[in-house]
Amino acid sequence: MEKPEESLEKVTDGLGLEISKSQKEQLLWYIHLLLEGLNRQRLVGEKSGAALIEKHLYDSLYPLKMWSFPPGCLLDLGTGAGLPGIPLKICLPKVKLYLVDANRRKINFLRRVAAELALSETYLLPGRAEKWGRDPIYREKFNCLVSRAVARAVILVELALPLVKIGGDLLMYKGKNGLNEIEEARTAIRLCGGQMEKYWHYYLPTGEERTLFLIKKTGPTPEAYPRRIGKPAQKPLGL
Numbered sequence: 001m002e003k004p005e006e007s008l009e010k011v012t013d014g015l016g017l018e019i020s021k022s023q024k025e026q027l028l029w030y031i032h033l034l035l036e037g038l039n040r041q042r043l044v045g046e047k048s049g050a051a052l053i054e055k056h057l058y059d060s061l062y063p064l065k066m067w068s069f070p071p072g073c074l075l076d077l078g079t080g081a082g083l084p085g086i087p088l089k090i091c092l093p094k095v096k097l098y099l100v101d102a103n104r105r106k107i108n109f110l111r112r113v114a115a116e117l118a119l120s121e122t123y124l125l126p127g128r129a130e131k132w133g134r135d136p137i138y139r140e141k142f143n144c145l146v147s148r149a150v151a152r153a154v155i156l157v158e159l160a161l162p163l164v165k166i167g168g169d170l171l172m173y174k175g176k177n178g179l180n181e182i183e184e185a186r187t188a189i190r191l192c193g194g195q196m197e198k199y200w201h202y203y204l205p206t207g208e209e210r211t212l213f214l215i216k217k218t219g220p221t222p223e224a225y226p227r228r229i230g231k232p233a234q235k236p237l238g239l
């Protein structure tokens, strides 16, 4: 089995990423914490450091290969154990990172991660996206929002776009059926003030297929969205 250091080298080379020794150490320490957390609670599916690196780390960092994140505030919606938010923050230390998740256990794990990695300007927002999206402090405040493996695109855009600043970006990490999901979400994207900009199709080192969608927030999200907790999933917009 490959050592975590070697897997990480493979991933950073594959993505053309130039990061410092201390950033590499932070990434490896994060993987270590994920593995340790795994023994006590199921945080992610994979069981070896190499698998975590080649699947979750590669996927999380993929946008850095072909896109420039806007400076300012980055929100990871439904971050779970911190993916993709924590790896992105390690590689983009100047962004202010906000992590939203409804699961208390995961938020507690993230509190530990942020402390152990000594991450600056990293804020935890426990609770549902539907609630944060209606909070005037956070609504339409984020330069960029990322989200991976949280909900179908048609549901996710109603949760995510209200939080994105006008002119800001929404990056949705999707699997191989991403294009079908986007087709289904077409009305929801328009209703929430977004516009599909472009997408990238790629493969993880594990061979899995992925699609990454960039949606621009071009106009305000109407007051009606997001609807109350659970509604976006029960009755997806435009379906």
Ligand code: SAH
Pocket: 044, 077, 078, 079, 080, 081, 082, 083, 084, 100, 101, 102, 103, 106, 127, 128, 129, 130, 147, 148, 149, 150, 159
């Ligand atoms: N993004 C992570 C976790 C995916 S699991 C990864 O790629 O590994 C989905 C996570 O989204 C769970 O932790 C769940 O608690 C959270 N989630 C789902 N719906 C949510 C909502 N409406 N508001 C906040 N968090 C939500």
